[in-house]
Amino acid sequence: MLRANSANTQDFRFWALDVSDNFVYLSTFHVKEIKMMADRRRINGPPGGTRPAVFASNLQSGTSATDRAQRQRQPSELRKIFLKTGLIPTASGSSYLEFEPSASLAAARANPKSLIPPSSALKLACTVHGPKPLPRSAAFSPNLVLTTHVKYAPFAARQRKGHIRDSSERDLGVHLETALRGAIIAERWPKSGLDITITILEAEDDRWWGSAPDSHDASWGMMNVLAGCITAASAAIADAHIDCLDLVAGGVAAIVSDETTGASTGAPKLMLDTDPAEHRSILSACVVAYMPARDEITELWLKGDSSKASLENNDDRTGHEALIDGAVDAARGAHTVLAEAVRESLLRTVGQI
Amino acid sequence: MSNQRQASSASQVPHLSPAELSYLYTSLSLPKTPIRPDGRSPTQFRPLTAETNILPGTNGSARIGFADGTQAIVGVKAEVEKTVLSNETLARNDGGAGHEHGDQEGSAAVGGHGSWVQMSIEIPGFRDDDALPVFLSEMMRESLVGAVGTDETSDMTGGLKGRLVINKRWHWRLYIDVLLLSQPLAYPLPLLSLTTHLALLSTKLPKLKSQGEEDPFFDDDWAVAEYLYPRPSLSSGGKKSARSSFVRPPVTLLVISVGDNIIFDPNREEIAVADAVLAISITRDSEAGNLKLLSIRTVDPPSRLTPPGVPNSENVSMLGAVAPTEDVAVLNPATGEEEVPGVWRPRRGGVKRSVIAEMVKTALKKGGVGEEVLEGLEGVEVS
Numbered sequence: 001m002l003r004a005n006s007a008n009t010q011d012f013r014f015w016a017l018d019v020s021d022n023f024v025y026l027s028t029f030h031v032k033e034i035k036m037m038a039d040r041r042r043i044n045g046p047p048g049g050t051r052p053a054v055f056a057s058n059l060q061s062g063t064s065a066t067d068r069a070q071r072q073r074q075p076s077e078l079r080k081i082f083l084k085t086g087l088i089p090t091a092s093g094s095s096y097l098e099f100e101p102s103a104s105l106a107a108a109r110a111n112p113k114s115l116i117p118p119s120s121a122l123k124l125a126c127t128v129h130g131p132k133p134l135p136r137s138a139a140f141s142p143n144l145v146l147t148t149h150v151k152y153a154p155f156a157a158r159q160r161k162g163h164i165r166d167s168s169e170r171d172l173g174v175h176l177e178t179a180l181r182g183a184i185i186a187e188r189w190p191k192s193g194l195d196i197t198i199t200i201l202e203a204e205d206d207r208w209w210g211s212a213p214d215s216h217d218a219s220w221g222m223m224n225v226l227a228g229c230i231t232a233a234s235a236a237i238a239d240a241h242i243d244c245l246d247l248v249a250g251g252v253a254a255i256v257s258d259e260t261t262g263a264s265t266g267a268p269k270l271m272l273d274t275d276p277a278e279h280r281s282i283l284s285a286c287v288v289a290y291m292p293a294r295d296e297i298t299e300l301w302l303k304g305d306s307s308k309a310s311l312e313n314n315d316d317r318t319g320h321e322a323l324i325d326g327a328v329d330a331a332r333g334a335h336t337v338l339a340e341a342v343r344e345s346l347l348r349t350v351g352q353i
Numbered sequence: 354m355s356n357q358r359q360a361s362s363a364s365q366v367p368h369l370s371p372a373e374l375s376y377l378y379t380s381l382s383l384p385k386t387p388i389r390p391d392g393r394s395p396t397q398f399r400p401l402t403a404e405t406n407i408l409p410g411t412n413g414s415a416r417i418g419f420a421d422g423t424q425a426i427v428g429v430k431a432e433v434e435k436t437v438l439s440n441e442t443l444a445r446n447d448g449g450a451g452h453e454h455g456d457q458e459g460s461a462a463v464g465g466h467g468s469w470v471q472m473s474i475e476i477p478g479f480r481d482d483d484a485l486p487v488f489l490s491e492m493m494r495e496s497l498v499g500a501v502g503t504d505e506t507s508d509m510t511g512g513l514k515g516r517l518v519i520n521k522r523w524h525w526r527l528y529i530d531v532l533l534l535s536q537p538l539a540y541p542l543p544l545l546s547l548t549t550h551l552a553l554l555s556t557k558l559p560k561l562k563s564q565g566e567e568d569p570f571f572d573d574d575w576a577v578a579e580y581l582y583p584r585p586s587l588s589s590g591g592k593k594s595a596r597s598s599f600v601r602p603p604v605t606l607l608v609i610s611v612g613d614n615i616i617f618d619p620n621r622e623e624i625a626v627a628d629a630v631l632a633i634s635i636t637r638d639s640e641a642g643n644l645k646l647l648s649i650r651t652v653d654p655p656s657r658l659t660p661p662g663v664p665n666s667e668n669v670s671m672l673g674a675v676a677p678t679e680d681v682a683v684l685n686p687a688t689g690e691e692e693v694p695g696v697w698r699p700r701r702g703g704v705k706r707s708v709i710a711e712m713v714k715t716a717l718k719k720g721g722v723g724e725e726v727l728e729g730l731e732g733v734e735v736s
Contacts, residue, residue, distance in 0.1 A: 142660040143699065170487045178653040182703045187661055218467060218499060245702055291703060298703035300631070303495055303648035307638075320646050321710050328706065 068208055069104035069118045071271070071278040076326075078273040078333045079121075083231065085239040085345040093128035093240025095341070097232040099204075099224075102275050116209060119277035120158075122224060123202040126232040128240040131192035138193075143186035144242075145193045148177040150200070150229060157203045157221075168219060172226055175299060179230045179250070179289035182298030185243045194242065198229050205277040220254070220276040223287040223301065227252045230289045230299070231334050238342040241349075246291035247338050248298055251331030253323055254285035255309045267310040270322055272330040283308060286323040290331035300324065369625055371662030371697035378626040378697070382612025390622050396715070396722045398618045401547070403733050405555040413556025413581065417548040421620070424534040425544050427552035429581075433519070433569055434469075434526045465514025467498040469524060474531040476541065490531075493546060496603040496634030496647040497529075497553075512600065516581060523569045525558065527581075539621040540652070542632055546605035550730055553602040556581040603636040603647050604726055608712045609654070610704065615712050617722050629704035630654045633716050635723045644717045644724060649709070654700060662697040 073079070080100035088094035101121040108118050131144060138145075150172040152161040165173075180196070204221035230250030237244060254274040257267070258281075268283050276282055284304030288297050306319035315322065369377070380388040387395055400420050408414035411428040418424040472494045474486040498514055517525040529552070531545050557578040559571035572578075582602060609619045609627035616623060624630060630652040638645040665671045692698055716723045 141658075143658055167482075167487045167491060170482065170484055171491045174484045174488045174653075175650075178651055181653055181657050182701065185701065186657065187699060218495075289703070294702055296703035296705055297709065298651070300649055300651045300704075300709065302646075302650075303499055305499075305645065305647070307645055320649070320713060321706075324706060324709065 069102060069275070069278045071275070072103040073273075075269060075271045076329070078330055079275070081231070081334060081337045083235055083337050083341040085235050085341055086348060088125070088127050091127035091129055091236075091240075093236040093238070093242070095126045095232045095235040095239060096124070097126070097228050097235075098123045099228065102278060104278070118209070119275060120202055120205055121275075122200075122204050122228045124198055124200045124225070124228055124232055126196065126198045126229070126236040128194065128196050128233075128236040128242075130194035130240070131189045131242065132194075134191055134193045140191065142190050144184060144189040146177055146181055146184065146186070147193065147195045148173045148180070148233075149195070149197045150176060151198070152200045152203055156200045158205065158209060168222060172222065172229065175226050175301060176229050176233060179248055179299035180233055180237065182289075182296075183234070183244045183246060183248045183291060184237065185245065188243055196233050196236070198233065200225060200229075204275065208277045218282075218304065220274075220282050220285055223254075223285050224252050224273075224275070226250060226301065227287050227330075227334070231338055235338055235341050235345070239345045246293040247335060247342060248289045248291055249331040249335035249338050250287060250289050251327045251329065251334055252285060252287045253326030253330055254279075255283045255304070255306055255319065255323060257281050257283060268308050270309055270311070270326050272326050273333075284319070284323060286320075286327045288324060288327040288331055290328050290335070292332055292335050297324075297328070369622065369659070371660055374626050374656075374659055375662060375695055375697040377622055378611060379695070381616065381623060381626060382614060384613060387611065387614040387616060389616070391620065395614060395616045396725075398543075398726065398729075399620065403547075403551055403730075405551055405733060412558065413552050413554075415548050415551035415555060417544060417551065419544060421538055422535055423538050423541070423544055425541070425548040426532045426534060427545075427548045428530050428532075429552050429556045430528045430530070431556070431558055431581075432526045432528070434524055436518075436522055436524050465512075465516075465518050465524070467494075467514060469517050470494060470498050470513065470527045470529065472497075472529045472531065474533070474545065476533045476537055478536065489542060489545060492542070492632055492634075492648070492650055493549060493605060496605060496636070497549075499647050513581075513602070519561065519569050520566050522566065529553075539619070540607060540624055540630075542605060542652075543607045543618050546634075547726075547730065550602045550604050551733060554580075554582055554584075554730065554733075601637045601727060601731075603634045604723070604730070605632050605634045606716055606723065606726065607632055607652070608716065610708050610712065615708075615715055617716075624655060625659065626656050626700075627654045628656070628700050629708065631704075631709065631712055633713060635716060637727060643719070644721075644727075646713060646717060649713070651704070656700040659697065659699050661699055664693040664696045666693075 079102075082098040082100075083095060085093070085095045087096050099122040102119045104118045105121065108114070134141065134145060149165075150169050151165055152169060154161050154163065161169075176196070176198070184194075204224040206219050206221040227250030230248055234244075234248045238247060251272070252274060253270060253272050255268045256271055256274060256279040257269070258279060271279075274282065274285065282304070284302070284306035286300070286302040286306075288301075289299035290297055302320060302323060306323050309319040309322055311317065311319075311322055317325070377390065380390075389395070391399075393399070401417050403415065403417045405415045406413070407416050407426070408428050412431045413429040414427060416424065416426045472490045473481065474490045474493075475481065476486055476489075479486055498512070513527075517527060519525065529549060531549060533541055533545065557575075557580055559573070559575070560577045560579055561569060562572050563570040582600060607618060607624075608631045609616050609624055610629045610631075611623070611627055616627075619627065619630075632650045632652055634647040634649075635644050636647055637643075715721055
């Protein structure tokens with residue numbers, strides 16, 4: 001090629017004609033080799049990953065304590081829940097659930113200071129397929145076979161999630177299955193399967209985005225997500241007209257210590273329906289799936305140190321008991337929304353007939 | 354394949370007939386005095402054999418075998434790793450004193466990070482991404498990294514996470530590999546948890562020779578290596594009070610409720626008829642020496658998947674053979690449902706709050722099951 005460039009066109013033609021088949025083959029092979037190593041058809045980013053530029057001015061203002069999301073609600077005040085059933089026509093039952101965005105998020109939207117939203121609010125969609133016959137290859141089952149599948153959308157959290165379910169998503173699936181299996185009257189559908197799929201469109205944060213990524217690294221946001229999943233799945237199951245003992249509602253309570261107020265009022269307090277982005281440090285949290293009509297818990301997941309909660313003086317409950325009771329209260333609140341959504345779903349079905 | 358899917362619900366469907374299930378349930382739910390198939394008391398654990406330091410290539414290892422032949426091996430390996438600090442943390446540390454105390458305190462360089470402890474569980478017949486191994490490893494890892502010591506004087510400030518910090522730039526990464534050697538006859542949680550506890554107790558890390566913020570440099574004499582969880586030294590120890598001030602790895606107890614009874618360490622047949630199954634993780638509180646609750650998780654009871662029995666009144670082949678008055682419907686006190694005595698119904702519904710409180714109380718109370726288990730594991734000779 002170098003020779004072709006330096007020589008005149010006549011020469012080049014002659015050279016090109018003179019080239020044997022062998023040479024042409026070799027050169028194309030060479031190009032193919034290169035293509036296998038690097039994708040040339042698309043414009044790819046640098047292989048190592050990049051960080052967005054952080055300006056010193058932003059760093060000062062962005063991480064200051066004043067911009068931190070603060071809880072505006074009372075300790076026992078829950079966020080509003082939007083819950084609607086039947087939005088996905090191809091599924092036998094479906095629901096969509098959204099938590100009310102926190103006050104700080106609303107303020108940040110009205111008066112944007114930073115491109116980064118201060119907190120996120122849960123949004124998820126749930127579909128129920130079935131009851132449908134099990135595949136021929138499946139073993140006999142005298143009960144309804146429940147399959148739950150929880151998946152974060154890749155854009156759901158601040159950190160991108162892969163397309164394959166990771167261990168936390170599988171873990172959520174098992175929790176959800178436990179919560180629902182206690183409520184569904186499974187022996188009414190022998191040899192049938194029920195698939196419940198939840199897509200999380202926006203997840204709760206595990207902590208405030210500006211605090212160091214390790215300040216409390218436990219996945220507290222997952223617990224809120226699970227509570228939302230339980231409530232939404234319960235609505236979708238009711239929408240699919242599957243017999244249940246009661247509507248199961250999910251609720252979260254946490255023991256938080258906010259050091260902002262100083263050491264004087266730094267005692268850990270019990271709060272319902274906590275948004276982890278709004279708190280400095282969550283000591284312990286609990287999520288329950290609760291059936292109010294039977295006063296029973298089908299799923300309980302409690303973690304953290306609940307022994308330091310400061311309760312009222314006349315309260316002789318231990319920390320974990322108070323935490324479970326708080327979560328049950330939150331679930332009772334979610335249950336009222338759930339009942340209303342299921343009533344709407346029923347009215348719609350009646351209207352269709 | 355479908356069996357595998359079914360088993361993925363963190364529980365296995367037992368192969369017991371409805372009549373057997375009903376018999377088991379009746380004997381286990383006898384008020385105050387449950388009769389267990391193997392004659393144990395409600396709080397008694399299965400007999401086990403344990404040994405530690407069986408794998409020379411690990412930092413700590415243990416093997417526990419139950420009398421029914423189920424065995425588990427745990428190996429703990431540690432690696433030194435560079436701590437990745439985020440941009441902001443670095444900037445803040447450089448920027449200096451102007452910033453508030455809270456965020457500094459929270460950074461990984463001081464408090465440790467939960468992801469430094471990695472756990473994998475291998476159970477024969479299960480893929481490693483099946484629900485049961487994932488659920489078990491999350492359950493055990495969560496209590497392990499969640500245990501935060503409050504003892505300011507000792508090394509164990511911040512619990513296991515804090516112990517893994519070498520200095521601001523380096524830390525230990527812990528790999529805990531759990532291997533169940535036999536088929537999972539019962540729900541394998543108690544076995545795996547006890548073995549992990551023992552392996553962590555026997556884990557040693559090389560003695561650090563470098564100081565402060567230097568790149569870590571270790572003593573190559575294995576004899577002077579230090580225990581990951583400091584053990585009472587022979588000179589100062591001996592007394593129980595001294596012993597209790599040490600942080601210990603958590604144990605996860607499997608508790609079931611049958612009727613009004615609460616039963617610990619159920620075997621396969623017992624868990625098949627349980628009304629509720631709870632996994633309760635406990636550890637010793639470093640301050641008072643009392644037991645402390647770390648986490649509770651409900652486990653899906655396999656009794657919900659069992660086949661129902663058919664009462665004579667509904668059985669066509671028994672038509673006219675039995676007088677109809679024999680079948681008296683009673684209300685099950687645990688579930689509030691109508692039941693025919695002696696006819697098995699799959700369990701439905703959940704668990705009452707009072708039952709949960711009772712289970713936790715039994716596990717945590719002084720001289721109770723939790724203390725007994727921890728004492729027993731402490732007694733295993735760690736060579």
